[in-house]
Structure formats: C-alpha cells, structure tokens
Amino acid sequence: MASNLHVAITARGERNGLIQAEAMALTGGSPDADGVSTCERIDRIDRAAYVHRGVRIIVSADTIEELRDAIAVRANTIQSDRFRIDVHDPEGRSPLGRIEIAIMLADALQEFPDLGNPLHHFLVIVGERNLMFGEIEAESAASYRLHDNKPWTTSSSLDGRFSRALVNLVPDARSILDPCCGAGSIVVEAASLGIEAFGVDWKPALAGMTHENLAHFGYSGTVVQADSRSHVQYADAIVTDLPYGHAINADEGVIRAILEQCAGLAPRAVFVAPTNITTWLTDTGYANIQVHSVMKRRGFTRWVHVAESTVT
Structure with missing residues (x-):
C-alpha cells in the first residue's frame, strides 16, 4: 500500500540514551530497536550526530515479493532516473541478501541505476512486521567529525x-552558554551550527584553549575566564559538562552554586554529570527534568539531564 510517512534511520545503541533523546529533539520520533522511527520532520537531520537519514516512504508491504509488485504498479509515478537502492536490515530478517533485494526491486523500476552518482537514493527498510521502500531526502553531514582534530584537548574533553548531540537537545536555541567549557568541545559544536556561542571557564588556560579551537576552525564565539558561580551571561540554553573528579560529592557545593546561577540565565539547560543529579537540579530551580544515561567503557556512565528553569 502507499504511504505518506517519513521515517528516520538512527544509530543503534541500547546503552546510549542520548541517541533516542537526539532523535526525539530533532525529528519528533523515538527509534525502535532497529533504529527506525516515524517522525514529524526531517529538515534538521543534516545537523544530527546519531540520526543518519530521513526517508519519505513510497510503498510498504508484508513481503519482499509484494513490495516488488507494489513498486512495479507505481513505477511510472516514481522518479527514478539514475537511482541507487540500499537496504536497512540490521537484524538480518530477510532470507535474501542486500544485493539480491536491491536487484529484485531495481528490476521493478523503469529507469537505469547509477550506483556511483545517483540522482535518486532509495532505501528498503526490513522491519519486524513489514517492509518499506522510500527515497532518502535528508542525511546527516557528520560535520562534527572535523572537530575531533581540534588543536587543544584535555583528558576529559568530550568528542x-x-x-x-548535546547541542541538538535544544534545537531551537539561537544562543548557547557553556559555563564550564573546558577546551571548548560544546562551544565549537554550537558555533559550527551558526548558534551564538558563549564559553566560560575559571581556568585561564582552558578559556584560552577554547578561544584557539574556535579560531582554528574559523568560528566566532565569546570566551571569558570567570567564575560561573557568579558570572552573568544570558542565553537561550545552557549546555555543559559539569566539572567533576573521582568523587562528585567532593565538589557538591561548587556544582550546586553553578546550577543555581545557571537557572537564572537560560530557560532550558542540558547538564552532563557522572551521576544522576536530579535532586540537585530540583533544589536549584529546575523542573520537568529528563534523564538519559550513556554507558561508556569500563563501567563509566554519563548522565545527561535536560531541564527547564523555574527561575527565568
């Protein structure tokens, strides 16, 4: 049958709650175990970290043979000159290989393929209940990869x-403040998307690293050396990786003071911490808190908190 759906194809990671959070923020859809989600929009996928593609579904069917026949019926209405067909089947559900599926469906179209430089890029999605055939209309540019070659990093720098992905959790923000910017990973990502970026760090060396990293890529941003427990810089959103040592409780007073200050500077915030700090956020003026855990190597887990200020 025909469909007017758009779906997003997302990275798979059962231990990475940030994947689903970014997909929901950018597309309005939550991916299933196959990394497929029905979405409300695909126009923001170009900036995504974990959302790979946005697909306009053309037809769906219960079997590959029914899908082939449905495509053949509609072939004269499908623009397919110089096309390519790829297959998304992460669980290997189809008894046919990816190349066999692509060849079978290509034979149902009326035009000729161009695997190297296609004008139309189609995707077959092999789901648990049915199969879908659609055209890829949006793809992540993955421009964040460039920034892993920053001239300055520290042992705790985020990639x-x-x-x-953290910046994408507040996709409507026109300005972002990172009050604990370190070497500037978050500031660089915000600036690269054309967002007005502000970075603050109490260590002069780290503020200098952020400034030089921005300059290295030709991005504009404002970086100052200051104490974020008292520094004032308003923004649409706070996005930051909170400072912590081996025991975050040792720095509880400092972090609570930063959180309290941040609550008065922006209506929305994204805080990363090595433990769930929901109680601290509630105590310092935040509500509607969503928490996403990201398990890393050697048992280390990062906790991503998305919250709304009750102060601003």
Missing part, C-alpha cells in the same frame, strides 16, 4: 559526536 565531537557526543557534544553535537
């Missing part, structure tokens, strides 16, 4: 992909 570009993780930082980009």
